[in-house]
Amino acid sequence: MTDWKTRCAQRKQAQLNSIPHxxxxxxxxxxxxxxxxxxxxxxxxxxxxxEITETVDVDVILQxxxxxxxxxxxxxxxxxxxxxxxxxxxxxLTEIYVERALNRAxxxxxxxxxxxxxxxxxxxxxxxLKDQFTMKGLETIMGYAGWIGQYAxxxxxxxxxxxxxxxxxxxxxxxxxxxxxxxxxxxxxxxTVNPYNRYLTPGGSSGGEGALLAxxxxxxxxxxxxxxxxxxxxAFCGLYTLRPSYERLPYxxxxxxxxxxxxxxxxxxxxxxxxxxxxxxxxxxxxxKPWLKDPLAIRKEWSDKEYxxxxxxxxxxxxFGIMWDNGVVRPHPPLLRAMSITKRALEAAGHxxxxxxxxxxxxxxxxxxxxxxxxxxEDYRVSCALSGEPLIMTMLPDEGAxxxxxxxxxxKRLVGPPYHRTTYELWNLHKEKRELRKxxxxxxxxxxxxTGTGRPIDAIISPAVAYAAVPHGLNTDSFYxxxxxxxxxxxxxxxxxxxDTNLDHRHPPHKFYNHEDEAIYNLYDSGLFDGxxxxxxxxxxxQEEEAVIAMTEIVDRALRQYTKANTE
Numbered sequence: 001m002t003d004w005k006t007r008c009a010q011r012k013q014a015q016l017n018s019i020p021h022x023x024x025x026x027x028x029x030x031x032x033x034x035x036x037x038x039x040x041x042x043x044x045x046x047x048x049x050x051e052i053t054e055t056v057d058v059d060v061i062l063q064x065x066x067x068x069x070x071x072x073x074x075x076x077x078x079x080x081x082x083x084x085x086x087x088x089x090x091x092x093l094t095e096i097y098v099e100r101a102l103n104r105a106x107x108x109x110x111x112x113x114x115x116x117x118x119x120x121x122x123x124x125x126x127x128x129l130k131d132q133f134t135m136k137g138l139e140t141i142m143g144y145a146g147w148i149g150q151y152a153x154x155x156x157x158x159x160x161x162x163x164x165x166x167x168x169x170x171x172x173x174x175x176x177x178x179x180x181x182x183x184x185x186x187x188x189x190x191x192t193v194n195p196y197n198r199y200l201t202p203g204g205s206s207g208g209e210g211a212l213l214a215x216x217x218x219x220x221x222x223x224x225x226x227x228x229x230x231x232x233x234x235a236f237c238g239l240y241t242l243r244p245s246y247e248r249l250p251y252x253x254x255x256x257x258x259x260x261x262x263x264x265x266x267x268x269x270x271x272x273x274x275x276x277x278x279x280x281x282x283x284x285x286x287x288x289k290p291w292l293k294d295p296l297a298i299r300k301e302w303s304d305k306e307y308x309x310x311x312x313x314x315x316x317x318x319x320f321g322i323m324w325d326n327g328v329v330r331p332h333p334p335l336l337r338a339m340s341i342t343k344r345a346l347e348a349a350g351h352x353x354x355x356x357x358x359x360x361x362x363x364x365x366x367x368x369x370x371x372x373x374x375x376x377x378e379d380y381r382v383s384c385a386l387s388g389e390p391l392i393m394t395m396l397p398d399e400g401a402x403x404x405x406x407x408x409x410x411x412k413r414l415v416g417p418p419y420h421r422t423t424y425e426l427w428n429l430h431k432e433k434r435e436l437r438k439x440x441x442x443x444x445x446x447x448x449x450x451t452g453t454g455r456p457i458d459a460i461i462s463p464a465v466a467y468a469a470v471p472h473g474l475n476t477d478s479f480y481x482x483x484x485x486x487x488x489x490x491x492x493x494x495x496x497x498x499x500d501t502n503l504d505h506r507h508p509p510h511k512f513y514n515h516e517d518e519a520i521y522n523l524y525d526s527g528l529f530d531g532x533x534x535x536x537x538x539x540x541x542x543q544e545e546e547a548v549i550a551m552t553e554i555v556d557r558a559l560r561q562y563t564k565a566n567t568e
Contacts, residue, residue: 004145004387008188011141011148015189018096023084033197034531035089039082039215049078053216056273058125058280061219065124068112072105072124076168079126083171083217090193090202092211094131095138095172101126104168120166121284127162128218130206131172132179132254133268135159140255143177143186146386156253157293158222158268158285165284173208173221176395178380179257180372182232182465182475183395184208191397191472194236196532199402200469201395203233209271210237214533220277224254226266227368228464228481231537234271234493236469238533240552242269242278243484243491245543249282250290250297258379263371263430264485275494275556279549298543306546312458315554319451320346321356323462328362328410328479329517332467332524333504338496338534342461342555345562349554352451356460359443364436365479366414368486371429376420396473406519409476433486440487444541459551460539464493466520468532474523476516480537490540492552496559499529 002010025042028035039045045053052075055061064070080098087093108124111117118124134140134152141147155163162169177186184192184207194202195215202210206223210233213221223230225243234241246265256266270281283302290297309315322339325331331339343353377391384391421429448456466477484491504526512518538555540548 004187004389007148007387008145011188012190015094015096018098019084019087020098023081025085025088028089033199035195035198036215038089039085042085044081044085045078049081052078053082056216058219058272058274058277062123062125066118072108072168073102075124076101076105076126076170079218080170082215083128083212086195086212086215086217090195090198090211090215091190092174092192092208092217093171094141094174094189094208097138101168101170108166108168118166120164121287122162123166124168125166126168126170126219128171128173128209128212128221129159129169130209130221130223131175132224132256133158133172133222134253134255135169138172141188142179142255143175143188144383144386145187145389146383148188154253157250157290158254160293161250161285161288161290165288171212171218173206173212175206175208176204177392179205179229180227181205181395182228182478183472185392185395187389187392194469196237196469199471200532201236201472201475202469203236203475205229206233206271209233210239213237213239213271213273216273219272220281221271222268222281223271224266224268225485226264227372227485228478230269230271231464231481231491231493232475232478235464235535236533238495238535239271239273239493240275240278240495241271241493242282242545242549243267244269244282244545245488245490247296247298248300248543248545249285250294252294252296258372261371261374263433264368275549275553278492282545282549300543303546306544307550309547309550312547312551313453313455315550317350317352317453318458318551318554319352319354319453319455321354321447321457321460323356323358323460326358326361326462326479328365328513329466329477329520330510330513331463332520333507333526334468334497334499334529334534335463335466337504338536339461339463341496341562342536342559345558346555348562348565349558351558352453354450354457356457356462359440360436361479361483364440364486365411365482367429367432367436368482369411370415371426371433373415373418374421374426374429376418378420394473395475401473402471404474404519405522406474406476406516410514410516437487459548461555462537462539464535464537467523468499468529468534470523471528477520484537484539488542490542490544490548492538492548493535494538494552494556495533495535497534499526499532499534501526501530
């Protein structure tokens, strides 16, 4: 049996061999940290291909495809070339299958030419997929050396629906070993880096999607989220996303970590450079009636009534609660500035903004993280044993790691030493989680007494992470995101601003909540983070995807209007 290192090296070489030679670009200096302009400057993309790939409104791309102003072949080719540029700079891809994708695009062009009709609501649109979504005839390695050579004999339900809707799945993107990291590194494909600053992480576990979309190498991507894996990369890479509620969108047939753990379900969701892409994907998938293909998918049609915010005063005067600090880790200065900007923008648009009072946050986090490790790590060990590769215990690089004062993440102290919990212990964790959900619901409902609208707070705005993108190995904070997975709140992420050394000065020390809070405070250096995107979460209620999308549109519009008014 070939040793795991050799298998990984061979698979990585096979990936390199799958790139068309003419799409290789001249190597850029390793010390060039920001590579966002390389697609424009490298000379590989034509003026028309730049126009196509820099059209961030997915609705506009679909209109041009439907009218045959742009063909699916040229759109897919343009995004493929840009994706390959992104791969060479950030290492964001796993599966590259150019011929297969272009054949699919040509079929769609031929149908449109012959019939005059599009093949579905996503006709001709290239879509990137996280390396969990199985496609017939392709490997789904999911960051494990032992999964090399495992070819799918069928498509997962998501891919089935995308094909039926006329889409062109065209690349798959990198993930961390085990998926349960907020960064992206594995022994097979290596480390994905952030195109805004390659010294920093794009987040995880959907970090390949984050880096690819940030470089506009895909118009629309699909990731997953069990503790923040859609929202962390989106915040770090300046994107929009939606973490839907359990089972709203079809996960059936995709591979996963911790399969069988059903107390906190992993969910899939869109990532895009526009909120229109998030809405389009979500509505299209729901309109396809996924419950007819996935037995767990909830039978709930898209609700225009909920999108029109009928249960939120018609969206005319919303009340938002801002979580400035969750009482576990205090956000860095750029996050606090982003929340201040958002507050002023919403108030200028006529909405109400109150302070959100965190409720049992640390208890919720401890409960969730204990559920995730209830098997004592058996799931990871079994997958690693297939090849003999070691379980990755840190995301820190072997060389050039950034200095940190954090010796051990706070979560390890909260959960305690790993051991295989009994069924009864796990049942008690589930029981505790139900009680916490009820308590948090009551706390939210009680906010009606201070909104002045007759309703509870409509949505919570908070950091997705306490900081902008951090050096590799130092993303230890999922305290803000995991709350939503545990409570099953539909949640979006939207970009607000960028770190600015002239504005985001270090704050005086506060009374630290714990040793990780202190380490995060000590990590802050505005020069290190300068120019990085700063995004926030919008947290709604369970199964409230339509309303969350609509409220995110309102926030996004308010931010644009506020920015314009204050720069003229």
